Amino acid sequence: CALPIYGRIFSTFTKKHGLAGDNVTSLTKDKNGNLWIATTEGITIFDGKTFSSLTTKKGLPSNNISLIYADKNGNIWLGTDSGVSKIVFENKTHQDNKSFDNYSVVKGIYDSLITSITEDANGNIWFGTNKGVLKYDGMSLKKFTTKDGLSGNQIHSVIKDEHSNDIWVGTNGGLNQISENGIKRFKVSEVNNGAPVKTLFVDEEGNLWLGTFNGLYRFRDPAFSTFVAKDGLTNPAVFPIFRDRKNNLWIG
Helix, strand or coil, rough: CCEECCCCCEEEECHHCCCCCEEEEEEECCCCCEEEEEEEEEEECCCCCCCEEHHHHCCCCCCCCCCEEEEECCCCEEECCEEEEEEEECCCCCCCCEEEEEHHHHHCCCCCCCEEEEEEECCCCEEEECCCCEEEEECCCCEEHHHCCCCCCCCEEECCCCCCEEEEECCEEEEEEEECCEEEEEEECCCCCCEEEEEEEEEECCCEEECCCCEEEEEEECEEEEHHHHHCCCCCCCCCCEEECCCCCCCC
């Protein structure tokens, strides 16, 4: 159905229209403009006219897709509750024929829930999981856990800092920075010290924004600024953070 709001029309799509499932968990667009829709029952590709779906019957390790990520080379990475899948396009021109390169027990991501994916300037793919952070260079995996200095192994968010190529990690135990110098932990505030950091966002000015259960934080080295209810937040629990083309920051 279509819902009018502020002069625009919203179209609603469900399983009866061709989605793999009605519980949508993540969205991304590939280099050809196709929309990839992750659901808890598989993944659906929408080319603007038709839907096509991929499930375990076609090679996915799990139908429960938690997120999708498109890297700079056009590869599509899928995070599932059974590891990671990389979409392999056998037809480079039309991308009609697809197969999967499943990263599971053999390649070290077995039994890990994938919570976040990002890519650094060198093309390394970083995965946030429920058991630490993984860095994949195309050949091998390097794992980072509390044994290496992380403040927690339950990873909520992993992002690249465009200004430094460092990796910021939000965990159940706070904020971490992975750089060439190793892992550094940050004390966000006296109130939020050690509390979960649910989401991370780096803006064009290089500010790091953190979403937590206790409010919104902005990090501009070396200081943190706090934004809570008295500053206008409707709820102290902050999850998605997004900046639009007019430089407005949107907080969920």
